[in-house]
Amino acid sequence: xxxxxxxxxxxxxxxxxxxxxxxxxxxxxxxxxxxxxxxxxxxxxxxxxxxxxxxxxxxxxxxxxxxxxxxxxxxxxxxxxxxxxxxxxxxxxxxxxxxxxxxxxxxxxxxxxxxxxxxxxxxxxxxxxxxxxxxxxxxxxxxxxxxxxxxxxxxxxxxxxxxx
Ligand SMILES: CC(C)(COP(=O)(O)OP(=O)(O)OC[C@H]1O[C@@H](n2cnc3c(N)ncnc32)[C@H](O)[C@@H]1OP(=O)(O)O)[C@@H](O)C(=O)NCCC(=O)NCCS
Numbered sequence: 130x131x132x133x134x135x136x137x138x139x140x141x142x143x144x145x146x147x148x149x150x151x152x153x154x155x156x157x158x159x160x161x162x163x164x165x166x167x168x169x170x171x172x173x174x175x176x177x178x179x180x181x182x183x184x185x186x187x188x189x190x191x192x193x194x195x196x197x198x199x200x201x202x203x204x205x206x207x208x209x210x211x212x213x214x215x216x217x218x219x220x221x222x223x224x225x226x227x228x229x230x231x232x233x234x235x236x237x238x239x240x241x242x243x244x245x246x247x248x249x250x251x252x253x254x255x256x257x258x259x260x261x262x263x264x265x266x267x268x269x270x271x272x273x274x275x276x277x278x279x280x281x282x283x284x285x286x287x288x289x290x291x292x293x
Contacts, residue, residue, distance in 0.1 A: 141176070141179070141180055141210065141211040141260060141261075142176065142208065142209065142210050142211070143172060143175040143176045143179055143208075143209045144172075144206060144207070144208050144209075145168065145171065145172050145175065145206075145207050146204060146205065146206040146207070147168065147204075147205055148202065148203070148204055148205075148230075149164075149199055149200065149201055149202060149203045149204075149205055150201065151201050153201075154200070154201045158200050158201045159198055159199070159200060160198075160199040160200065160201065160203070160205075162195060165199060165205065165225060165238070165239055166190075166193060166241075168205060168207050168225075169193070169207055169209075169223040169225060169239065169241055169243070170187055170190075170243065171207075172207035172208070172209040172221075172223055173187065173209050173221040173223055173243035173245055174186075174187070174245065175209065176209030176210065176211055176221045176245075177211065177219045177221055177243075177245035177247070180211050180214070180219060180257065180258070180260070181219065181247040181257040181258070183247045183248060183249060183255060183257075184247070184248045184252075185219070185245045185246065185247050185248070186245065186246055186248060187243055187244070187245060188218060188244045188245065188246045189243070189244040189281050189285065190241060190242070190243055190244075191241065191242040191243075191244070191277065191281050192240075192241060192242055193239060193240070193241035194239065194240055194241065195238070195239055196236070196237055196238055196239060196240070197227070197236045197237070197238050198238070199225075199227050199238050200229075202229075202230060202231070203227045203228060203229055203230070204227070204228040204230055205225060205226075205227055205238070206225070206226045206227075206228070207223055207224070207225050208223070208224045208225075208226070209221050209222070209223050209243075210222050210224075211260055212260075212270050212271060212273070212274035213260065213271055213274025213275050213277075213278050214257055214258070214259050214260040215278060216254075216256050216257075217246050217247050217254035217255055217256055217257060218244055218245065218246045218247075218254075218257075218278070219244070219245045219246075219247070219257060219260075220242060220243070220244055220245075220274045220277065220278045221242070221243045221244075221245055222240070222241075222242050222274075223239075223240065223241050223242070223243060224237065224239075224240055225237070225238045225239035225240070226238065242277060242281075244278065244281055
């Protein structure tokens with residue numbers, strides 16, 4: 130694979146990894162949820178920005194679930210995948226996989242969805258290019274993303290009404 134096709138292949142996906150440190154944990158060695166959510170947010174940002182090549186900010190976070198604990202010394206790997214694009218917003222799914230470096234055991238620890246919005250140089254939402262859909266599977270995931278995104282938007286409208 131040459132450099133150009135590598136860039137195309139990975140432009141809607143990003144992976145970041147780090148070893149969980151004692152400063153991120155409670156006295157029992159469990160990593161704080163917020164530490165991992167920060168990593169997920171960072172991964173969502175990288176995934177969105179790689180697609181739109183503009184500044185991207187988090188507008189909403191949906192359905193973060195903690196499936197299994199993460200401990201000091203575990204290798205945490207976040208994978209961000211862009212699954213849906215609207216006008217200026219992008220829906221990124223984040224999967225967090227944790228590996229125990231003593232036993233080699235791998236578990237899916239967290240999952241979640243992030244709505245990221247592309248901003249222009251003046252900080253205003255700006256259009257992004259549509260996500261390239263190459264297969265029926267891509268189109269199916271895109272449609273699922275669209276439904277989730279619409280549900281998040283509907284919830285936002287309801288909250289805004291309640292606050293008025
Ligand atoms: C996200 C933000 C840029 C949206 O600005 P806005 O003036 O509300 O702009 P709009 O109403 O035109 O929305 C722009 C897009 O964001 C989407 N959006 C904004 N808030 C959203 C939310 N809570 N959930 C889902 N989508 C949202 C809109 O649907 C729209 O999408 P589209 O262009 O694809 O149709 C603005 O609310 C903001 O700056 N928020 C703070 C972001 C931030 O700093 N995050 C870091 C963590 S604090």
